[in-house]
Amino acid sequence: MAIVFYDSLRKKRTKFESMNPGIVKMYTCGPTVYADAHIGNFRTYIFEDLLRRTLKFLGYKVIQVMNLTDVEDKTINASNEQRVPLQQHTAPIINRFFEDLDTLKIERAEYYPRATEHIPLMLDLVKKLIDNGYAYESEGSIYFRIEKFKSYGKLSGMKLDKLVRGARVDADEYEKDDFRDFALWKAWSEEDGEVGWDSPYGRGRPGWHIECSAMSMRYLGDEFDIHTGGVDNIFPHHENEIAQSECATGNKFVQYWLHSAHLMVDGMKMSKSLGNFFTLRELIAKGYSTRSIRYVLLTSHYRQQINLSGESVLAAKAALERLDTLRHSADEGAGAGEIRSDLAKSIKESELHFTRSIEDDLGISGAMAALFELVSAVHRFSNKSPLNQKEGEALLNFWKKVDSVLSFLFPEQKELPLEVLESVQIRLKARLDRDFSLSDKIRDDLASKGFQIKDTREGTIVIWVQGRELVK
RNA sequence: GGCGGCGUAGCCAAGAGGCUAAGGCGGAGGUCUGCAAAACCUCUAUUCAUCGGUUCGAGUCCGAUCGCCGCCUCCA
Numbered sequence: 001m002a003i004v005f006y007d008s009l010r011k012k013r014t015k016f017e018s019m020n021p022g023i024v025k026m027y028t029c030g031p032t033v034y035a036d037a038h039i040g041n042f043r044t045y046i047f048e049d050l051l052r053r054t055l056k057f058l059g060y061k062v063i064q065v066m067n068l069t070d071v072e073d074k075t076i077n078a079s080n081e082q083r084v085p086l087q088q089h090t091a092p093i094i095n096r097f098f099e100d101l102d103t104l105k106i107e108r109a110e111y112y113p114r115a116t117e118h119i120p121l122m123l124d125l126v127k128k129l130i131d132n133g134y135a136y137e138s139e140g141s142i143y144f145r146i147e148k149f150k151s152y153g154k155l156s157g158m159k160l161d162k163l164v165r166g167a168r169v170d171a172d173e174y175e176k177d178d179f180r181d182f183a184l185w186k187a188w189s190e191e192d193g194e195v196g197w198d199s200p201y202g203r204g205r206p207g208w209h210i211e212c213s214a215m216s217m218r219y220l221g222d223e224f225d226i227h228t229g230g231v232d233n234i235f236p237h238h239e240n241e242i243a244q245s246e247c248a249t250g251n252k253f254v255q256y257w258l259h260s261a262h263l264m265v266d267g268m269k270m271s272k273s274l275g276n277f278f279t280l281r282e283l284i285a286k287g288y289s290t291r292s293i294r295y296v297l298l299t300s301h302y303r304q305q306i307n308l309s310g311e312s313v314l315a316a317k318a319a320l321e322r323l324d325t326l327r328h329s330a331d332e333g334a335g336a337g338e339i340r341s342d343l344a345k346s347i348k349e350s351e352l353h354f355t356r357s358i359e360d361d362l363g364i365s366g367a368m369a370a371l372f373e374l375v376s377a378v379h380r381f382s383n384k385s386p387l388n389q390k391e392g393e394a395l396l397n398f399w400k401k402v403d404s405v406l407s408f409l410f411p412e413q414k415e416l417p418l419e420v421l422e423s424v425q426i427r428l429k430a431r432l433d434r435d436f437s438l439s440d441k442i443r444d445d446l447a448s449k450g451f452q453i454k455d456t457r458e459g460t461i462v463i464w465v466q467g468r469e470l471v472k
Numbered sequence: 473g474g475c476g477g478c479g480u481a482g483c484c485a486a487g488a489g490g491c492u493a494a495g496g497c498g499g500a501g502g503u504c505u506g507c508a509a510a511a512c513c514u515c516u517a518u519u520c521a522u523c524g525g526u527u528c529g530a531g532u533c534c535g536a537u538c539g540c541c542g543c544c545u546c547c548a
Binding site (some may be wrong): 272318 | 474475476477478483484485486487488494495496497498505506507508509510511512513540541542543544545546547548
C-alpha cells in the first residue's frame with residue numbers, strides 16, 4: 001500500500017515517495033525559546049511525533065531536525081528585560097522544553113540545532129543570495145527581493161500584488177526597496193544590546209527565516225523530503241524559506257509540506273498574544289493526566305482543529321480505560337494451547353486496518369477504530385473461553401507494536417504503597433468470608449485515599465491516578 | 473477584500489462516486505455480580521448546513537447561499 005500525505009504545496013493528497021529509498025529526511029519547525037511552549041505548540045510537536053513514529057512503523061529510517069530559535073526579537077527583548085545574557089535566558093526554557101517533550105512521550109529528533117550556533121552558515125547563504133542577485137543591502141541590513149523570485153507565493157497562494165501592508169509598521173521598513181521584502185540579516189540596533197555577530201555588512205543578527213534554510217540544509221541537504229509546522233507558519237515563514245533556499249541553491253527545497261491545524265480554546269486559536277493559553281505544567285496542575293493529554297492531542301487528525309476541554313480529557317480517560325481492558329485480558333492469558341484461528345484473524349484484521357488508516361495521511365481515527373474493534377473482539381472471544389498464554393502474548397506483542405506509534409497504550413505502572421496492598425488483601429479475605437460490611441468499608445476507605453477498587457472476574461483491580469495494578 | 477480549511481447523531485469523529493453512513497464518549501434496556509465497577513448483548517443518523525446541478529448512482533464531484541475557523545503582522 002502507498003503512503004499518502006496531504007501536501008500543502010500541491011494542495012491535495014499526494015503519494016509519498018522518499019528521495020532515498022528507506023530514508024526520510026524531515027525538518028520540523030521548532031519553538032522560539034523566549035517563553036515556555038504552551039499546549040497548542042505541543043499539538044504540532046505531537047503531530048510531528050506521530051509522523052515520525054508512523055514512518056518508522058512503516059519501515060523508514062527517519063532523520064529529523066527540529067530547530068531551536070534562540071535569537072530573534074522576543075528572545076532578545078526578554079533577556080534585556082531580565083538583564084541577563086541571551087543564553088542565560090534561553091537555557092532554562094530549552095531545558096524545560098525537553099522535559100515537556102519527555103512528559104508527553106514525544107520521541108527525540110536526531111538534531112536540535114540552535115540558531116546561535118549556526119550564524120556562519122546563515123551568512124554563507126546570505127552571501128549566495130546577494131551573489132545571485134536576489135538580495136540587497138540597505139543600511140547594514142540585507143533584504144530578499146521577492147519580486148525576483150517568480151514563484152513567490154506558491155505555497156500560501158498569496159498573490160504578490162494582493163499583499164496588503166500590515167497594521168504594524170516595522171521601524172526598519174523605510175529601508176526596504178519594497179515593503180514586502182523580508183530581512184535576511186538585521187543590522188545591529190541599540191535594543192540588541194550585547195547580542196550581535198560580525199559580518200561583511202557590519203554587526204548584526206540573522207532574520208528569522210534564514211535560520212531554518214541554513215540549518216535544514218546543513219543537516220538534511222539542499223533538498224529533502226518533508227517539512228512541517230503549524231498552519232500559521234505557511235505565510236510568511238515557509239514561503240520565505242522556499243524563496244531563500246531555492247534561490248540560493250537552484251534546487252527544489254522540499255518535496256512535501258505538511259501543516260497541522262491549531263488547538264482551539266472557546267472557538268479561538270490558542271496563542272500567547274490572545275493570552276488564552278495553558279502550558280503543559282498548568283494542565284497537569286489542574287489534574288489532567290499526561291496520558292490523557294497525549295491521547296487528546298494525538299487522536300485528532302492533524303489537519304483538524306482541536307478543542308481542548310475538560311470534557312475532551314475526560315472522554316480520553318474513559319477511552320483509555322477501555323483500551324486498557326485488552327491489556328488486562330491479555331495478562332490473564334494462561335495455560336497451554338496454540339493461538340486459535342478466530343483470535344489470530346482478529347489481530348491480523350486489526351493490524352491491517354490500523355496500517356491502512358495510518359498510512360493514509362496519518363488517519364488516526366481509523367487506526368484507533370481498528371484497535372477498539374480488536375478490544376471488542378477479544379472480549380467476545382475470551383468471554384466464551386479464557387485466553388491461553390500464547391494468545392495473551394500475541395495480543396501484548398501486537399499492542400506493543402502499535403504502541404510504537406501511539407505511545408499511550410502502556411501507562412507507567414506505579415508501585416502501590418504497602419499499606420494499600422495489605423488493605424486489599426484483608427478485603428479479599430473478608431469477601432471470601434462474606435463479611436461484606438468490612439470489605440465495603442475498606443473499599444470506601446481506599447477510595448477516599450484515591451485508590452479505586454474494582455472486582456473483576458479475573459481479580460481485584462486498584463486504580464491509582466494514572467497507574468493500575470492487578471492484585472490477585 | 474485576497475488565500476486556505478471546515479460544517480456528518482446529545483458531544484468528539486471517520487468517510488475522497490457504488491457492499492447495511494467506521495470508531496470513541498455519553499445515554500437507555502438486559503446478562504453477570506453480595507453490592508459497586510468492569511465486561512458482554514441490544515438500542516441511540518432513512519440521512520450528512522441549505523438550495524440547485526452533473527451522474528444509472530453523491531455525505532463524497534460542480535455552482536450558489538448561510539455559518540464557523542485560520543492566514544494575510546510575531547505566532548505551532
